[in-house]
Every structure is written in structure tokens, then in C-alpha cells.
Amino acid sequence: MxxxxxxxxxxxxxxxxxxxxxxxxxxxxxxxxxxxxxxxxxxxxxxxxxxxxxxxxxxxxxxxxxxxxxxxxxxxxxxxxxxxxxASVASLKAEQSGLLRIAASYTIAEYLLPPWLETFLADRPTDSVTLEVTNSRAVLDRLASGAVDLGFVESQNVPATLDQQAVAHDELVPVVSARHPWATRASVDLAELATTPLVLRERGSGTRAALEALLAAHGHDPPPSALDLGSISAVRIAVVNGSSPTVISRLAVADDLTNGRLAELNVPGFSIERTLRAVWPRRTELSRLASALLATLPMDDVTAPST
Missing domain, CATH: 1.10.10.10 (Winged helix-like DNA-binding domain superfamily/Winged helix DNA-binding domain)
Structure with a gap:
């Protein structure tokens, strides 16, 4: 009617x-x-x-x-x-134009997606990808609004409204500059780390949430902040050149640990391993390009490197 x-x-x-x-x-x-x-x-x-x-x-x-x-x-x-x-109309228009819209949290966007996308697009000259780089919480918001077709998050708390696929493993590690007094210590107590001002990611970051969850599980409050920064690269640079510790993705600092610019701390009881995930709205059929991209990312081939 x-x-x-x-x-x-x-x-x-x-x-x-x-x-x-x-x-x-x-x-x-x-x-x-x-x-x-x-x-x-x-x-x-x-x-x-x-x-x-x-x-x-x-x-x-x-x-x-x-x-x-x-x-x-x-x-x-x-x-x-x-x-x-x-959201469906926007997705349909993007699909017809050969456009895949992605939002990804910083670790995945900076250290994993570039080679993945380069390989993916190599034999798709008429297709294209837009990538928004933000924190995990914002990625989920962008998916909910229909602004993107596919998200990649570090957060371990994926809403029930989303489907997910594991795409990589990662580990968070406590590190300091090679010049920091802790760099030569045999170990650092978890309680001492928890009460020391750290260089942290902004609130909403999956990295920060994972650290706070670990400390809470051991009876500690969230750590004090020496500096809040909006990207993983900014955190890395601040710690390499500064005097405060951080907890950061091993993906981001593998070269710094190998070359001696950073030192990994031995903190008994500290262990944060996480699965990095692709996410999309539940009961929503993935676009042709999103399905094709996920098909190129077998878990065994994308495990984060260890040092």
C-alpha cells in the first residue's frame, strides 16, 4: 500500500x-x-x-x-x-564499483595488511581498496554503521552481532629502551610494572584493553600513563627515544629487539597472546572482494614472528 x-x-x-x-x-x-x-x-x-x-x-x-x-x-x-x-545500498554500490572498504586497528593496518593487500590486488587491476586506520572500538563502530565492508581488530571481545575469522596470532611484550635501567635487570616484578608510568595507546585500543585485563586478573589497577599516544608507531618511537616502558605488539618491535634498540623485559606472570580477527556483521553475506581477501589469509601463513 x-x-x-x-x-x-x-x-x-x-x-x-x-x-x-x-x-x-x-x-x-x-x-x-x-x-x-x-x-x-x-x-x-x-x-x-x-x-x-x-x-x-x-x-x-x-x-x-x-x-x-x-x-x-x-x-x-x-x-x-x-x-x-x-548500509546494504552502500555495500552494493561499493561491490559494483569494485571497491572493498576496510577498517583496521593499528597493529594489523601497519604491519600485516600492506603486504596482504599488495598480494591481493596484484591480479585485480580493476578493483581497489580503501583502508581506515583506527582503534578496535572505532572499527566496530564503523562496521555497525555500514561505513565499511570488513574490519580487522585486535580486541578479544568481539560483539555477538559480528561474525569473525582468525587471521593471525600476536603477542604483547613489555619493553624498554636499551638505555633504561631495567634493560639489564634479570627480571621486573609485575606489581612494579603495574605501578610504573607507561607509554600507552589511547582508550579504545585493543592493546591497552588487553594490558588492563591482565593486570586486573592479578589484582592490579590500570597502570599510570606517562604518555597516551594514538598509534602503535608513535608508541614505539617514544619508547625507543624516551625513558618510559611500554607494552606493545611483538610485530611492531621485532626489528628493534633484534637490533638492540629495545630490550624485552622478563616479567614473571606476564603473558598476553591474542588472536587477530577479521570481523563483519552477522547474517550479512560478505561481498565478493571481502570473501576473496579472506580466502588468501590462511592462519598458518600469518602467525606473528617471534624473536
Whole structure:
């Protein structure tokens, strides 16, 4: 059955739902990247179209009327399906254009994906790949929004809404500059490491989450931060040239350990091995290019090197 000509547009319903969730038109307008007067006008238009008063407005914010709450509840499934449609259309367009959209966390993006993608694209001259490099949490967000077709994460906590495939093994190791006093120590106690300011990745990083989980399992609080940095390369450079320890992927520092720029610490009780994973939305058929890429990555061939 055709929809009424004055049926409200999905963007207005999405904005209204945000007002309900955030408690004010101004916060919803900011979340949607529109001016508050424009957001207010769109809400009033929505009320006229539906013939219902949706919001009770006050100097401290806005809350839904009883009718507004019903409408907000009814929009949840509609907006979810609209998001699914938008993501599916974007994926279809990317597939037809021969484009594979990937988001990957830093360790995988910097040390594994470049040779994988070079090999993958070698005999696909008409296909292309875009790669967004970010932390594991943001990769999951990009997948949820439909902005990418395939993700690669270091996080061991993959949501149940995603399917996954192991693509590599990695290990986190505690290291210091070769000039650091700890570099010549036979061992460093885990409690001492836990209370020493470290060079850390930003919150949302799979590396940082894994370290905090290990320390918590041994009864320690998260370590103090000497410096928070947004990429694994920045952490590596800071430690090679600085005076603070870090915990970092062995992939990132294998050459530094071999060449003596960094020293690996012997910390009894410290062991963080992790599986690096490809992830994509559950119950979603992988695109032709995503399936083809995963087929080129057998686990036995991509285990992180040891030193």
C-alpha cells in the first residue's frame, strides 16, 4: 500500500528519536550536525504531519509526551531497518564499483595488511581498496554503521552481532629502551610494572584493553600513563627515544629487539597472546572482494614472528 504523501521523512523521525534519547533539542541538533532552530522547525513540522504533540518543552530540556513516547518506541525498528537499508545500498554500490572498504586497528593496518593487500590486488587491476586506520572500538563502530565492508581488530571481545575469522596470532611484550635501567635487570616484578608510568595507546585500543585485563586478573589497577599516544608507531618511537616502558605488539618491535634498540623485559606472570580477527556483521553475506581477501589469509601463513 502506498505511503501517504505527507508521511514524515526518516531523517525527521531519527532527529525526534535523538531528542527523546538525549533529553533536549539542542543536544540532538548537535548530534545530527544541524542548527538548533532548524532542528526545532523539523520537530514542529513532524508534529503537524502526525497531528500529535510529541514533546513537552521546558527551560531544562525536552521530554516526550505519552503520545511522543509511543511514536519514539515505534520508530526504533523502523530506523534500524532504514540503517540496514542504507548500509546494504552502500555495500552494493561499493561491490559494483569494485571497491572493498576496510577498517583496521593499528597493529594489523601497519604491519600485516600492506603486504596482504599488495598480494591481493596484484591480479585485480580493476578493483581497489580503501583502508581506515583506527582503534578496535572505532572499527566496530564503523562496521555497525555500514561505513565499511570488513574490519580487522585486535580486541578479544568481539560483539555477538559480528561474525569473525582468525587471521593471525600476536603477542604483547613489555619493553624498554636499551638505555633504561631495567634493560639489564634479570627480571621486573609485575606489581612494579603495574605501578610504573607507561607509554600507552589511547582508550579504545585493543592493546591497552588487553594490558588492563591482565593486570586486573592479578589484582592490579590500570597502570599510570606517562604518555597516551594514538598509534602503535608513535608508541614505539617514544619508547625507543624516551625513558618510559611500554607494552606493545611483538610485530611492531621485532626489528628493534633484534637490533638492540629495545630490550624485552622478563616479567614473571606476564603473558598476553591474542588472536587477530577479521570481523563483519552477522547474517550479512560478505561481498565478493571481502570473501576473496579472506580466502588468501590462511592462519598458518600469518602467525606473528617471534624473536
Amino acid at each position: 502506498p505511503l501517504p504523501l505527507d508521511f514524515p521523512d526518516l531523517a525527521a523521525l531519527d532527529l525526534f528519536r535523538s531528542v527523546v534519547d538525549l533529553g533536549s533539542v539542542s543536544r540532538a541538533a548537535e548530534a545530527h550536525g544541524v542548527a538548533q532552530p532548524s532542528a526545532s522547525s523539523r520537530i514542529r513540522t513532524l508534529e503537524r504531519q502526525l497531528g500529535l504533540r510529541l514533546l513537552e518543552r521546558s527551560p531544562t530540556g525536552s521530554r516526550p509526551t505519552p503520545d511522543g513516547q509511543l511514536v519514539a518506541d515505534w520508530t526504533v525498528d523502523l530506523l534500524r531497518r532504514a540503517d540496514d537499508l542504507a
